[in-house]
Amino acid sequence: MQQRSPEITIIGGGLVGLSVALGLLLSGRRVRVLDGADSDARASQGNFGLVWGQGKGWDFAPYANWTMDALAVWPEFARQLQELSGIDVALDQSGGYEFFTNPAEMDGFRAELEQQAAHLGHRANYQMLNGDDLRSQLPGIGPEVVGASFSPRDGHVNPLRFLRALRSAVQTAGGRVTMNATVAVVTPQRGGGFALALADGEALYTEQVVLCAGLGAATLARDLGFITQVRPQLGELLITEKLGNRLPFLSSTIRQVDEGGVQIGGTKANAGLDDRETLPIMSKLAHHAVTVFPALADVRVVRAWGALRVMSPDGYPVYAKSSLYPGAFLVTCHSGVTLAPLHASVLADWIMNTSPTPDLEAFDECRFALSHAA
Structure with a gap:
């Protein structure tokens, strides 16, 4: 007989999945997180670490306000994370x-x-x-x-330390995180709940399932009746040697991490699933950095990489409940750092349907169906 698994299973152990898991755990739910293979496209390991609001939602009021809500609670969220994990995510929200x-x-x-x-x-x-x-x-x-x-109100964190802090906090709160656990098939059960077939042959059962697997959620999302089609967007980065002096500014394209190195980025390209860095873009990034702050001309670049962002059709978050299979949810966005405090609080209330349930209708995927019909 199949052993009953945790009440809610999160598919995807990146920033979004772990933030949602933490919120559910702190609300008293039993949670398992299934993280995929190291070879998967992982936006959480290649992001810029920004806690940013400038321009976000300028043409979509719900997103502008949602982002501002997140910026307001980031200091308390960082404190909570450090308390649970013992890790300082180096939040600097000084503009x-x-x-x-x-x-x-x-x-x-x-x-x-x-x-x-x-x-x-x-x-x-x-x-x-x-x-x-x-x-x-x-x-x-x-x-x-x-x-x-x-x-x-804008700022940044150490992105890799933030990921470690989230994983540790989830485990401290009683969650189970299973690495290298790729879900191949999700099958709704006749009496409710879902059977999960893993790529290694393991079979699991869960009462509710939340898809937070980014680019890896496409097939599973279709099987659960979701219509959102996410796409990859390539961003490329340069990393410099560690500097003894601090940069006098933070920007959306040039930031100095707390260890001293400078990240230079901000590119956007449609390159499919190809996350390789390219010499023309690397040259463009270096030129931009030196144009903004000429003193960087003498700084050595030590690493360069490309990473894939997860983009919805209109670029805004998607929070959807399956109309065909109650208990299935889809959560996807490309601002996993900025929105993390809300994913770990308000979004958990929405999933649990607590009273009063937050109104996230503006982020439902039905907007894509209406757009297509129009």
């Missing part, structure tokens, strides 16, 4: 810049921030700086930089 060398691009982003502010009302907080004002505040910014936006 971030978006730099521009093209006046038209800066004007376009200014318009987006104005629209985002219209959604956020009194919670909006940003300023636009011209090049001269920027250089007076941040000596060393290059002469080709025409200006920047700044938001005091």
Whole structure:
């Protein structure tokens, strides 16, 4: 007779899956996390570590407000993680810049921030700086930089330490994390619940299942009646040697981790499942960094890599409950760092259908069906 497994099984042990698992565990549920193979495309191990709000949801008010909710609770979430895991994720939320060398691009982003502010009302907080004002505040910014936006709410964490902290916190809270456990098939059961067939032949049963496997969830999602089709987006990064001096700024494309190295990134490309870095992009990233902060010209690059982001059709998060098979959920987004505090709290309430249940209707996948019909 098949042994009864934990009440809820999370498929996917990245930032999103572990955050959801932690929220459910802290709410008293029994949770198992099944993480895939090391060879899987893992956005959680190649992200930029930003806790960022500038421009997000400028054309989609629910996402603008959802992001702002997350930024507001990140300090308490970081404290909670350290208490559970003993790991400091190095949260620095002292503000971030978006730099521009093209006046038209800066004007376009200014318009987006104005629209985002219209959604956020009194919670909006940003300023636009011209090049001269920027250089007076941040000596060393290059002469080709025409200006920047700044938001005091933006920040970053150490992304790999954050992943370790989440995994440790889940285990401390009583969750079971199984590595190298690739789910091949999910079969809804006639009397409720789901049978899981793993690639290694193991069979499991769960009462509820939450798909958080990013790019690896496509087939399983279709089998459970979900229509969302995620796609990969390639981002490439440069990593420099560790610097003794601290950079005087954080931006969405240039950040210094707490150990001293500088990450340079911000590219977006549709390259399928190919996550290899490319020389033209590496050169472009280096040129951007030196243009913004010329002192980086003498810094050595020690590593470079590409990583695949998980993108929904419109780029916004998807939180969906299966209409065909009650107890099945789909959770996917490309802002797993920024939104983690809400995935570990509000989203858990939504999955458990507590009262009052959070209204996440704006993030349901039905918007894709309506868009296709239109």
